[in-house]
Amino acid sequence: MTSRVVFVSPASSPSLRRARFDDGDSLDDTGKARAESAAGQLRSADRAFVSPSARGRETAVALGLDAVDEPWLAGLDMGRWRGRTLDEVGAAEPGALAAWLADPGAAPHGGESVRELCRRVARWLDTCGRADGRTIAVVEPEVVRGVVVHVLGVPEGAFWRVDVPPLTATEVSGRSGRWNLRLGQALGPSAGESGR
Template sequence: MTSRMTFVSPATSPSLRQARFYDGDSVDAMGAASARSAAGCLRSPARVTASPSARCRETARALGLEVVETPELRGLDVGRWRGRTLEEVAAAEPEAVGHWLADPGWAAHGGESVRDVCVRVGRWLDAAQDTDGRTLAVVEPEVVRAAVVHALGLPGSAFWRLDVPPLAATELSGRAGRWNLRLGQPLAVPVTA
């Protein structure tokens, strides 16, 4: 039995464009148009799930998908940094940002650590490996990173070395306790303003 996971990152939103820690905002008009143009380009899945965030739900809807939200696939909780830009946080707390980027176990911002999100997503991925067929998951970029770190047995420090662009598909296929990675591909040509 082979399990196939396709992780799709959400369309653009104001927080993504501003390098702001996600604060629950919706996809922007260009992101929604790009997602609508990509509708139908994904293989039909047996199951569809999503991170429980507005931009993941809206991306799935624009792709023509009905999803079930999965709490284990929620984005990284950045605690008190939520809604602030990385530039603002780095100016106010440069040492904290340095620790956060260098130490996967660090969570002094009051949220969860990179290690914690990798473990949480890894548990979900391991359980899903026993599911035959294709699962499509519209998830936050950090969930894609965590899934790849777990699937390939990478150290937590690799988390920040993985770039996840908007509306990209990253595929994992698994069998017998082992995952293979098919690197992310754009879903469609982006709509320009």
């Protein structure tokens, strides 16, 4: 049995453009237009899921997906840092920010640690890997990072070394315990078909 899961990062939003921890904002006009132009580029799937975020849902709709909210695929809970920019947090809490970036188990913001997110995403992926067929999931970039960490079996500190541009597809195929990875195929104008 082979399972394929295509993880699509949401299109751009004001939070993303300002390096602000997600505060539930919607796609910006450019992001919405790019997502709409990418509709039809993903092959059909047996299942579709979406991170429970405004930009995730709006991207899924723009792509023409009938996706179901999946709490296990939620973005990183940033606690009291939600809605603040990285520069603001760095100025107000430089030690806490440094600890968070250096230690995957740290959660000085009172939310979720990178380690907790990676483990949550790994559990979801391994459960999904028991299902035959194709799955599409529109997820926040940090979820894609967690998938890459899990699939490659690299230390959680590598989380910060993975860049996930807006509106890209990252595919894993195989089954629980043995995944193959195909990284960051762009969706949108002139991108061609993604997620084969």
